[in-house]
Amino acid sequence: MGQGYVATIFAWGLARLKKGLIDPWGVPLAGVDFGVPIESLEVVASFDVDAAKVGRSLYEVARVYGLEPEPELKEVVVQPGLKLRSSPSFIKTLALDDEHPLEDARAKFEELLDDSRPDVFIDVTTTAKSKPLFTWEEVEKGIAEGSLPHSQVYAYLALERRGVAYVNAQPAHVACSPAFVDRAAERGSLVLGDDGATGATPLTVDIAEHLAERNRRVLSIAQFNIGGNADFLSLTEPERNLAKEETKSGFLENVLGYEPPHFIRPTGYLEPLGDKKFVAMHIQWVSFGGFVDELVVNMRINDSPALAGYLVDLSRLAYASLRTGVYGTVPEINLFYMKRPGPHGTRHKAKILAYRDLLSFVERLREARGLPAREAVTRARASSP
């Protein structure tokens, strides 16, 4: 869902990985075998509402993004999705609901799903403002009214099917909506999310843990993000910006034990930075004896590849979970890969600690799938050539 740069890097990189043209750097569990090898992944369908993409193959889209794609990408063509009210205003749309009533459009969308029959849905659509949904009645009311943002509508439609996983890598409340998690649990499905934790935020979580363990009192945190991709462009719309800010700073109280004054939010759009965003962060704290230390972090991060690498794992983990009978959601997965880990109310923890829990969960997957017991899952790092 959403054939932007993330989805395109994912499809482009996956094709190259499967042919051994690149190493699996950036795929956290690349070196861990839990029965779903990278080679088994397949992109079966793509949806978008951008008139410049719908009807084009992923091969063509990849070339527009300046990538040199494998010929396999010609096999998947972008199909029209649902724009609803939440698609960004700067896009010229070609969507199922452009000229048809929403109900017809949803029906058409479900037909398209019947054709491709995906096991795992990946939501990398544009950030949209949303609220958590607590009951299925709320969901159905929102669907009927057309008031839900696109991610929640797509999640609803996905969960109309059985035995599927919905991986929500953007900030809308999906895995943090109890209604979706409960529905998934009932129907042998799974939702994972919300909002992929790449870039500065997960590093900040671990730095916060690092400081907390030394009992350093954080006085303030300022974190700026600026980039030139469509995501940053969409965040210039204030509602989206607020939605993003919420997922970026939620961890402080949980990790530090208190909420220090902070300013953490996507800050602006600057086209020449492209997908390689610039991050600046300032943290100051009290050390022993009342002395004040300062830390400044500056990063240039390729935003979309970082998330695309996670999606390789999330697809595999989602599929493996389903096959192992794990339904609803999996906090061990969400806590490592996501900025606002579901289910609703989950306490944040340092990513380095969440990784240990993730490895334990993977170990349980391995056992359930009859893979030989191992003292500890070998880290992906052991996969280096």
Added chain:
Amino acid sequence: MGQGYVATIFAWGLARLKKGLIDPWGVPLAGVDFGVPIESLEVVASFDVDAAKVGRSLYEVARVYGLEPEPELKEVVVQPGLKLRSSPSFIKTLALDDEHPLEDARAKFEELLDDSRPDVFIDVTTTAKSKPLFTWEEVEKGIAEGSLPHSQVYAYLALERRGVAYVNAQPAHVACSPAFVDRAAERGSLVLGDDGATGATPLTVDIAEHLAERNRRVLSIAQFNIGGNADFLSLTEPERNLAKEETKSGFLENVLGYEPPHFIRPTGYLEPLGDKKFVAMHIQWVSFGGFVDELVVNMRINDSPALAGYLVDLSRLAYASLRTGVYGTVPEINLFYMKRPGPHGTRHKAKILAYRDLLSFVERLREARGLPAREAVTRARASSP
């Protein structure tokens, strides 16, 4: 051992902590009760070889460093130590071995220890070059020849006593010398070390772990440190610089699974920076699809307070361990607090993970001391007022 700025901040801050004048920020386990409260710590003796310090009270020394000390610091007077061959050339010494044969000087030093009868020795002397010592014969030969650096000589003299702990917070091989660890084990004593992990190195370890968990391939790490305290001045002597460099970059292979090209070392002395060193670090890595990301960290860190805060914990942990019958060394303590954790050959791990192991060790201490079982040791952060 070594009444420099670290030891002085320690004594000054401890006195203020005991009177409730400051909060215990920078003391990692301030909020954890394992039977040795901060209030129970007492500075009973101090040794140095700097003619400007010997014979002065800690109160006077603190004032020279620009601190406003508590009157209690008048009670401890700096006594002359052993300069040996390893004291820095820029110090005018007043040492026991200035005019007496080394053997007599050592005997005199032991007499001074008989007076103060410390439970815990803290070594915050100047960085010295050293080699690990594997057998007690090697130690005795080095002592006889006068070829060992001051830290190893002090450790030898401390271990002549029984039931004591030697906390080595500088880079010499003490806890990484099997000879000292074995001797301590035999005599109901303990050595902890080596080289307090404050400043940029432990943060770099955790950042390295953070990258490794995402399977990002580190291409290079450059880390510069410059400061204006006596430690940086001493590191302008090439042998000391090499000794320091060794403890700063040892973790890479263990944490990443490979050793990326790196330049990690104390870089220079710049007097106006004082004790608040400037750190600059550059890391670049390969992300998914072959894209290269960059991270730059700049810090201003008060070097000595950071270590002084650790010493509060290390004193308490050392004493609690001894009273619980833990002899030799304690890797769980060393792995969190030290740059080159003993015993010799210990594999490094991320500090955030080492902290968990430390908490488990402390839980065992609590049990051994009959403190009520707790689900998990509350983090120091819970101690915030």
Added chain:
Amino acid sequence: MGQGYVATIFAWGLARLKKGLIDPWGVPLAGVDFGVPIESLEVVASFDVDAAKVGRSLYEVARVYGLEPEPELKEVVVQPGLKLRSSPSFIKTLALDDEHPLEDARAKFEELLDDSRPDVFIDVTTTAKSKPLFTWEEVEKGIAEGSLPHSQVYAYLALERRGVAYVNAQPAHVACSPAFVDRAAERGSLVLGDDGATGATPLTVDIAEHLAERNRRVLSIAQFNIGGNADFLSLTEPERNLAKEETKSGFLENVLGYEPPHFIRPTGYLEPLGDKKFVAMHIQWVSFGGFVDELVVNMRINDSPALAGYLVDLSRLAYASLRTGVYGTVPEINLFYMKRPGPHGTRHKAKILAYRDLLSFVERLREARGLPAREAVTRARASSP
């Protein structure tokens, strides 16, 4: 006008300078004699609309700001000013127009001026949105309607007098309003402004010149500012933020010859940073052969002292200009000290070049005042003790 932190640092520092308690660091022309020594400056009156300040002496205000003031500051008491519609909403006011019609309030204000008879007015009030005023009719209409922001009203009232200087150190259009400059020229008065160029912007101007001279093609500039003083708090109100942004980025086209994509604006308020703001800047450019270079600048800048140091010079230069018969405005002064140099339409130039022109202007002042000719004005730096 505006007894905030800048005005308080100015009064506090001036008193200390006059007694030789501090060196004149931060006063650009401290070492240049043009007939108005620092010692001759005197603070004769102060106006504010903050109920917490009106009626208090500068001594008391300085103590609230945590400064240790000289007793002379007791002699000046903050008087009530005009709040109009442009004072920030977060201030509890005590102003002349709180309960009286604007016309009466203005008359009362003029009475207060009759008492103190200032030669030089310094405007360091809160940032307000404004438009340039081109004719005196516009000014009078705005005054009558009560639609002008406080700075323009104060400037109007100051220019009702003769032989005075109005130094506008904030972003309102005063020296960039032709109406004020013309009026000043007619009445033997002077306006200088607008918006003191301290902090990151003047450095960015000089870095831009540095790049332009090497014919490096700037691809983008991002600059973030965050601080915890009242100025940053006021900039959280969107209209003020826009007013500030305008003066921060006006120089690019003039200095580079083209306007690169940029994001340059005050970014947020973070109380614990206090007056020492944090600045982060990223610039990338094309070098020879198409290679792309990157520059990141991070600063911690004491915002108010930097401007207070300028005010020492601006007071002296304003007074010397008036006495030499220089009326209207002085672009040579404005181009060095101001972010949006008046008069309206003035082209920006590198600050290092503007400094040369400033020295030439000062040389002309010297000549006019009969000071001995010098080959070149000695730089302030020669004044170091």
Added chain:
Amino acid sequence: MGQGYVATIFAWGLARLKKGLIDPWGVPLAGVDFGVPIESLEVVASFDVDAAKVGRSLYEVARVYGLEPEPELKEVVVQPGLKLRSSPSFIKTLALDDEHPLEDARAKFEELLDDSRPDVFIDVTTTAKSKPLFTWEEVEKGIAEGSLPHSQVYAYLALERRGVAYVNAQPAHVACSPAFVDRAAERGSLVLGDDGATGATPLTVDIAEHLAERNRRVLSIAQFNIGGNADFLSLTEPERNLAKEETKSGFLENVLGYEPPHFIRPTGYLEPLGDKKFVAMHIQWVSFGGFVDELVVNMRINDSPALAGYLVDLSRLAYASLRTGVYGTVPEINLFYMKRPGPHGTRHKAKILAYRDLLSFVERLREARGLPAREAVTRARASSP
């Protein structure tokens, strides 16, 4: 002289510029016409002592460096130069003096020059330690003894010819040796140098000027440089490092009026950084009232392209000067383009000011060559397409 990466980028880029394939970014005076257009430049010969380069065409060398060269580069083949005692130890040499007495080698070199008859020599050989040479007797003695480093020997041999220019872009004392300048003046020749001012140093000069003009008292400057090209590799040899450090920090006293404590030097070699070095700089100063500000600069700079762009100008300026009868050396050129501007004893000045003097010099060149008078030389920036 020295077919390293700088010389190769220069030849590669020049060929592309002449064909209009790239814009002249990074060539400071690209937009200024003084009678020697970029198109008129021609590479006629190349010398090196690296066995891997001698005998290969520039086309082949460019490909080894990963550049896509124009076919014209096949026309110039690298010829063997003189290794002397100063070539770096890590190079396998193929030099004229490998197996022949130095005198014969020099004679052979002069023969090779007779073939190519260059107007302008460009020295981009490896950094070598040197002393300034004051008399021609000193030069001849050093030549006879074989004690001079390669740059001074090449300069000597170049000045055996008449009407030539020797542009020394590395740190050896050539333009700062009065003996060479005097010799050039006598023989209708020219020497320019020493050490191209690219990267962090010229920016630091301008930042220092910026601070000095505001009378801010610089407390300390730390500047680190690390890179992965052959220049940084050669600087791991201590003598070369000292030679480089000298040219990097010479400006402080001249620009600031005092020499603040500083640590400015090339710091290390880290291969994966390649030619794009990493620079970190920390400056702190006293502002008005005694407040201390801090500035941190981090850069990623493509080292060789920056210098190659300068060489385009320096070749043109050298040739234009010769044709206009300007002999000896030209401080106006050196002060802008060089780190240690000749002649010996020249006071440094801010680069932004030096640029103005350079433009005036160019204006004189224009007049001498009968180009129409212009109000001011248009800046290179006007050349943007």
